Amino acid sequence: MFRFDSGLKVFLHREPVDFRMGINGLSILVEQAMLLNPFDHSLYVFGNRRCDRIKILGWDGAGFWLFLKRLEAEDRFVWPDTTDIVTLTVD
Template structure:
């Protein structure tokens, strides 16, 4: 399991994407649809329609990292947030990657596990 720095920005794309998309197509989607810079030090999370796979795209300063995870016995649960772009902390990202229901994580000022 990967662990990411606590200061890392993480963005979740709300709508499912075509999982034939690779690094180039997803970086264009980040620029045009999310209006963000794919070459900053953030992670961008994308899911498929069945919610059993996610793709993560990130830039480390010299190239893109491209990660894929498929859950075998369950599915990822996206937050009910109506925004096109959802930001999350790395703790919530870890919960998502573990297959936890991140919608059950409530916002609390003293807790770092929040979805906005």
């Protein structure tokens, strides 16, 4: 299980991803596009093109978790404009 404390790292993949992609495809993106280790105790956030869904990938030491959040109606997630990998905090 994840501990949402100040030590948890959260990384945002800025480019939209195909939401048919599952755990294997997203973990490859973490490794190859973000140049990070999908097996460390961090969370990786991915969004779709319309910015109305996110997937969060995380490793808990025994297996991967894949969370999905879908916004309804006209709500959208606000995505940063920077080209760098964005690191978020849980504070």
